[in-house]
Amino acid sequence: MPPRTIAVLAYDGARLMDVTAPLEVLSTATGFGADYRLTLCSPDGLPVTTAAGARLTADAPAHDIAAPHTLIVPGSPTLPRTPAPDGLLTAIGALARRATRVASVCTGAFALARAGLLDGRRATTHWRHTALLARLHPQIHVEPDALHVRDGHLLTSAGVSAGIDLSLALVEDDHGPTLARDTARDLVVFLQRPGGQSQFSVPSRTPPTRDDRLRAVLDTIAADPAAHHSTPALATLAGVTPRHLTRLFRDQIGTTPAAHVEAVRLEAAQTLLETGASITTAAQRSGLGSDESLRRAFLRHLGITPSAYRARFRTTREHHDHRPHRVRS
Numbered sequence: 570m571p572p573r574t575i576a577v578l579a580y581d582g583a584r585l586m587d588v589t590a591p592l593e594v595l596s597t598a599t600g601f602g603a604d605y606r607l608t609l610c611s612p613d614g615l616p617v618t619t620a621a622g623a624r625l626t627a628d629a630p631a632h633d634i635a636a637p638h639t640l641i642v643p644g645s646p647t648l649p650r651t652p653a654p655d656g657l658l659t660a661i662g663a664l665a666r667r668a669t670r671v672a673s674v675c676t677g678a679f680a681l682a683r684a685g686l687l688d689g690r691r692a693t694t695h696w697r698h699t700a701l702l703a704r705l706h707p708q709i710h711v712e713p714d715a716l717h718v719r720d721g722h723l724l725t726s727a728g729v730s731a732g733i734d735l736s737l738a739l740v741e742d743d744h745g746p747t748l749a750r751d752t753a754r755d756l757v758v759f760l761q762r763p764g765g766q767s768q769f770s771v772p773s774r775t776p777p778t779r780d781d782r783l784r785a786v787l788d789t790i791a792a793d794p795a796a797h798h799s800t801p802a803l804a805t806l807a808g809v810t811p812r813h814l815t816r817l818f819r820d821q822i823g824t825t826p827a828a829h830v831e832a833v834r835l836e837a838a839q840t841l842l843e844t845g846a847s848i849t850t851a852a853q854r855s856g857l858g859s860d861e862s863l864r865r866a867f868l869r870h871l872g873i874t875p876s877a878y879r880a881r882f883r884t885t886r887e888h889h890d891h892r893p894h895r896v897r898s
Contacts, residue, residue: 571604572604572605572606573604573605573606573638573639573743574606574608574634574636574637574638574639575591575595575605575606575607575608575637575638575639575641576608576610576631576634576637576639576640576641576664576668577591577592577607577608577609577610577641577643578610578611578612578631578640578641578642578643578657578660578661578664579609579610579611579617579619579625579627579643580611580612580617580645580654580656580657581617581618581619581654582618582619582620582645582646582647582648582654583617583619583620583643583644583645584619584620584621584643584644584645584646584674584675584729585619585620585621585623586729586730586732587643587644587645587674587675587677587729587732588609588619588625588643590674590729590730590732590733590736591641591643591672591674591732591733591735591736592607592609593733593756594732594733594736594737594740594752594756595607595736595739595740597752597755597756598740598744598748598749598752600755601748601751601752601755602744602748603740603743603744603748603752604743604744608628608629608634608637609625609626609627609628610627610628610629610630610631610633610634610660611627611630611631612630612631612654612655612656612657612659612660613630613631613656614627614629614630614631614633615627620645620646620647631656631660631663631664632660632663634664634667635667636667636668637664637667637668637669638668638669638670639668639669639670639671639672639739640661640664640665640668640670640671640672641672641673641674641677642661642671642672642673642674642677642680642681643673643674643675643677643732644673644674644675644676644677644678644679644680644694644695644728644729645676645677646676648676648677648679648680649676649679649694649698649701649702650701653679653680653683657680658680658683658684661680661681661684661686662684662685665684665686669722670722670723670724670739671686671722671723671724672723672724672725672726672735672739673694673724673725673726674726674729674731674732674735675694675695675726675727675728675729675731675732676694676695676698676728677694677725678692678693678694678702678725679694679698679702679705681723681725682702682705682706682709686723687706687708687709687723687725688706688708688709689708689709690709690710690720690721690723691709691710691711691712691718691720692709692710692711692712692718692720692723692725693711693712693713693715693716693717693718693725693726693727694711694725694727694728695727695728695729696713696714696727696728697728699711699712699713700713714872715727716731716734716735717731717734717735717738719738724738724739733756733758734759734761737749737752737753737758737760737761740752741760746760778821778822779821780817780821782807782808782809782817783807783814783817783818783821783822785806785807786803786806786807786814786826787822787829789803789806790803790829790830790833791833794830794833794834794836794837794855794856795834795837795853795854795855795856796856798826798830798856800814800815800825800826800827803826814826830856831857831866832870834855834856834857834866835855835857835866835867835870835871837854837855837856838851838852838855838857838863838866838867838875839878839882841854841855842875842878842879842882842883843879843882843883844883845883848860848863848875848876848879851863851875852875860875863875
């Protein structure tokens with residue numbers, strides 16, 4: 570088989586790591602025997618300035634890439650809410666028609682969506698922007714928790730470093746798990762990271778609401794997640810019936826009172842674990858109760874166990890503070 574040409578389409582304002590992570594993974598895989606020929610192109614062939622300020626020199630203009638096996642489109646911090654840079658969508662459309670496989674990193678999904686490539690497809694993007702992608706492009710089935718999504722020949726990935734996950738998945742598709750595993754080990758990364766991207770998202774305990782009664786309920790839950798927050802008790806606080814409170818939550822928050830309470834308690838448990846609390850302490854102080862209840866909630870919402878979350882996100886200071894002290898002789 571001829572080498573697979575991988576075209577990474579850079580443009581002004583693209584995230585530097587969105588561009589370089591796939592190049593690094595695939596070039597490392599080539600060192601282990603993969604058949605990739607990497608090309609960094611830009612819409613017009615000119616150098617581009619990334620969002621980090623670094624300038625990258627393109628190997629070729631997009632129209633010179635005759636038949637790429639894979640097109641990879643990086644994201645940009647501004648792409649979700651601003652027009653695409655000049656020539657980007659035209660370049661994507663032309664390359665995608667000639668490519669066997671098309672992938673995006675982070676908010677590059679917005680460029681694929683504007684080019685009409687994701688209509689009727691499953692896709693993901695950075696967790697900050699999944700709701701916006703779904704709102705702007707309702708014809709796309711957005712999967713907010715996925716690190717990367719494959720739908721036919723189209724692949725999309727979550728934020729920034731998920732470009733590494735995506736690229737390793739491409740290597741595994743093309744050359745099997747052994748070569749992909751060797752590549753991951755060389756880069757000192759997971760071949761398949763446990764959990765989804767929701768474990769990285771920033772908590773938001775008090776969603777906006779236009780109703781003062783609901784605002785009082787939300788503030789009360791956020792102030793003390795471990796308190797008794799049954800739907801009847803919260804309805805009494807708001808001065809409405811439980812049925813009316815449930816309707817207010819669904820209309821303005823998009824969930825039920827019980828689901829919101831669990832979400833706030835989960836976020837409280839995450840914070841406790843990040844600052845060094847034990848599993849039992851986090852379960853009790855967050856209001857989730859037992860270690861097993863905490864474990865079920867973490868697996869259901871984040872896809873990992875509390876102990877794995879604690880090990881991954883506990884601060885460096887906490888790691889040092891919990892190391893055994895060496896006794897001086």
